[in-house]
Amino acid sequence: PLISWWGGVQMGPPDPILGVTEAFKRDTNPKKMNLGVGAYRDDHGKPFVLSCVRKAEELITAKHMDKEYLPIGGLGDFSKCCAQLALGADSEVLKSSRNITVQTISGTGSLRIGANFLARFHGGPRDVYLPKPSWGNHTPIFRDAGMQLKAYRYYDPSTCGFDFKGALDDISKIPEQSVIMLHACAHNPTGVDPKPEQWKEISDLVKKRNLLVFFDMAYQGFASGDIDRDAWAVRYFIEQGHNILLSQSFAKNMGLYGERVGGFTVVCNDTEEAKRVESQLKILIRPIYSNPPMNGARIAATILNTPDLRSLWLEEVHFMANRIIKMREQLVAGLKKEGSSHNWQHVIDQIGMFCFTGLKPEQVERLTKEFSVYMTKDGRISMAGVTSANVGYLAHGIHAVTK
């Protein structure tokens, strides 16, 4: 037959961030800057291989390990240390083995499994409440798994900070037993995180509303440079009695982007419940990819379980986070020097890879057209793309379009 089976396939919507990168590539301005993609770059603008990763790879190669399919839940060693990293080594949850943690295909894979799990087993409303705004991929992942999306206020554009009152107000109205998604640290895309006292109030309110908490922690270590500090909210909620769902990614904090390393955790009432949940998670995972890729998980487990490598990693994560913090400070200093009269404190206050500058779409467009600085229309920049060599230029450009 001359007709194709696929004749009705429509072109999908273009990916906004990819569009930014494409336009960046075409630009011939030697001063151009790509502040779109959230992947860490060193001070020379180059992707950064952590030495602890290289060392771990050498160790692994030298050991000539077995080449076998992993079990559905992934590498056991990895799942254990992944949970430990998030929950803390002395976590009561780990001691009583009332969590189930499975290795997943990085953060996306983890969220998808979680979404599928909720769709099949959550007895409450179908609604997942995301902060406004949230990572762009949250919505399609949950929707495709069969959940519905709603939002609670989070980012306050007038302060470029946390809309605490608005968040509490909206959360207090969420129907009982709904699912609420919280970014554990380094909120994507705004970089705005609640302070510990604010987290405490959120926890109380969420408990009062009897909501199921789903934490997305993609930047542990990357936010403050300290892995325990970044996991504080997760651990606090658990202490307060929330049996949370948790997605973790090692893409950024170990630079394992392409290796697709992540974890999904369900905190249960007891070991028996955890076993039942585990069996169901396996059933969900099987028809997607059967078993996860081994390489990255091996690297991560080797790093976390080898004391020397673990300390090296903590140093390197601290270093990466610090570089970002320094760039934030330098950007604000640069803006002051340019003579900007605006309050840029939020650039320093925001945390993690991204910064919601507060620039309006017209200003973003000018910044791109006149200065070849590429970012997303919402005014978000990836601080990772800023270096000591170009931070002055960036300050100059931002001042020019905002004065």
Next chain:
Amino acid sequence: MRGKHAMRSTVRKTPAGSAKARLMFAFKKDTDTRKAYLAGREYYSEEGTTFELRLVQKIKQQQSADPTSRPGYPSSLGVREFIRRATEVALGKSSRAVVEDRVLGVQTPGFTAAVRLGAELLRHWYAVRTVWCGPVYLSSPCDDSLAGIFQAAGIQDIREYYYWDYKRRGICLEKLLEDLTKAPEQSVVVLSASAHYPTGAALSQNQWAQIANVIMRRRLFPFFLLPPQALCYGDLEQGVWPVRYCASQGMELLCAQSFSHCFGLYGEAVGHLLCVLKQKSLLFPMESQADRIVRLLWAQPSAGGACVVATVLGNPAHLVEWKEEVKRIVERCMLIREILRERLRLLGTPGCWDHLTQQGGLYCFTGLNGEQVDFLSKKRHVYLLPDGCLNVSAINSRNLDNIVESIHLALTTSD
């Protein structure tokens, strides 16, 4: 104070766990020194372990020491060089479809993921303007996880076509063609391009041509499975002939590939989905839809294993070295089959065992029934899958005697 999940009652009952898991559990508990596990999916060497090909090890060391390699997210569709090579290895460099740029290739985290992606594409876009819901035809028997993959993608109408004749211990082409002829138009037919799992059976080129004919006549859609390419015949081209044939006939098709077995890269989840289209103009829309679906499932596939495969397939010297290692694997499997058949014949084991050498690849349908398989595991500590399938590579000089004797006893002992 513990928080309570609003769990529906379905979580209360733990499903019994797959047959495979139970088998493995029993094997692990078994203390008999002669125990042999013949139900694994991987290729086992003479020493009884899975292993990495020497060449693969070499390349990995090179790659990890490479100062110019930098981390980053691969594109959601995968490593470009890998896709190019995986496509070439399935269709051939000079395939008209490749030359005319109407082939979509997507790297996936493993074989299952490739099948899942194909299923998702079919579900969403197969029939113009309607959301197609099946039917999908699977061979009888087939890998028991296949149905679940299609169902998880939202296709509930799963049917079977006649494939394996248990009495004759071979494929019954007549009945197969009959079933395909009766299938409704626009059905999807899942076909094993070479060594079938779990029977190990393979079709001749002539038989494939007949099947392709029916598919075209009845407007069916072929979805090929190619997990152990080259492991059936030791020859890349022969194992993939039906895919190339159908493509050369101008057919559209899907093909799920895995590079685990032939590279010893099991844990690395290196899979690929091939989609041959009729027109080049369909490539972009299909790519963007595949991209959209991938982003909802795993976002990007993992880079490591794919880079190794791309390096091997893209370098003539590596390719020769790799083919040598694969050939040795295949020859060993063929040898084991020969020996098994011969030993059973010498013992006077009832039945005809020619099918052992007629089949190819890693897996072999012995023809033993459930009771006999049970006898083997419980009384003789030899573990086969309940359907009588065994992994020939798990047989070696140390366990051969016991296995042969056990099979003989299973068929001659009357309970």
